[in-house]
Amino acid sequence: MSESKIRVIVAGFRGSMGTASCQTILNDDRFELTGVFDPHAALTDGNDTHLPSQVVVATTEDELPEADVWLDFTTPTVVENNVEVALQHGLVPLVGTSGLTTAQIKSLQALAASAHLGGLIVPNFGLSAVLLTQFAKQAAKYFPNAEIIEMHHADKRDAPSGTAVATAHAIAAGRQQQPDSDHTESSVDGVRGGIVDNVPIHAVRLPGYLAHEQVLFGGTGEALTIRQDTYDRESFMVGVKLALSKVTTLTELKVGLEQVLD
């Protein structure tokens, strides 16, 4: 007996991650791409999607086809509204878009609970980044003084990266004492980075880079550096497939790929 396919709508389908996700879904028998969503698609070139003709190109929520999962790779300004729309349509959200604040996540979790739906918000679908965050949390127990350098391609629209924010949260959760106070007198604005959970984050945007993160811990007479490098968006697709295959089994809206890792 064959199991039914997991039907997916991809929001942000013309972006870097949306394009890669559509191809990944189309190439995997476990999934069916029933639709894609972008309100701007009709304004320009709604017909140049290179998608099979049966995939519905929706520019309004009224045009959304039947589906099980809403995969979101859009922008920090629209993602909260998109997830609300998904939940209102009974779709399980799988969110790769960065930039959701803690308050927004809590509000979406409440909305998901009232709709009796689960889902997953994933700061990073790459295994190396997931492991880095876990290792950083462990290290913070012994090394509360830490700084993050995140390095991304020059087309990235947002800063700091969602992964860096999640890593800062993990460091804060792992700390058993607060870091030393910073007494620097900066002569240039922003030179000490942006502070999240008492962790300075330095965001680098350069051509040639894709996605990289380094966490520097300093202790008494010693230092520890943890680093991960993403060289190819295919690495994210491993996590996307894993999450798509399991997200409909979740009973709450959770955060982190580790929620579906064995």
Ligand SMILES: NC(=O)C1=CN([C@@H]2O[C@H](COP(=O)(O)OP(=O)(O)OC[C@H]3O[C@@H](n4cnc5c(N)ncnc54)[C@H](OP(=O)(O)O)[C@@H]3O)[C@@H](O)[C@H]2O)C=CC1
């Ligand atoms: N979790 C993870 O592992 C990863 C997460 N990301 C995150 O995913 C997000 C997307 O990244 P990336 O693909 O590189 O970005 P892109 O800028 O390439 O793509 C974003 C797309 O979203 C579209 N869009 C804008 N508004 C809406 C809307 N309301 N509904 C649907 N689509 C919309 C944009 O269209 P238009 O140009 O017409 O506005 C654009 O095509 C970012 O937040 C990024 O940080 C990226 C890589 C991995």
Ligand SMILES: O=C(O)C1=N[C@H](C(=O)O)C[C@H](O)C1
């Ligand atoms: O925009 C990207 O490229 C990435 N965004 C995510 C983030 O903001 O952390 C994940 C990864 O870093 C790639």
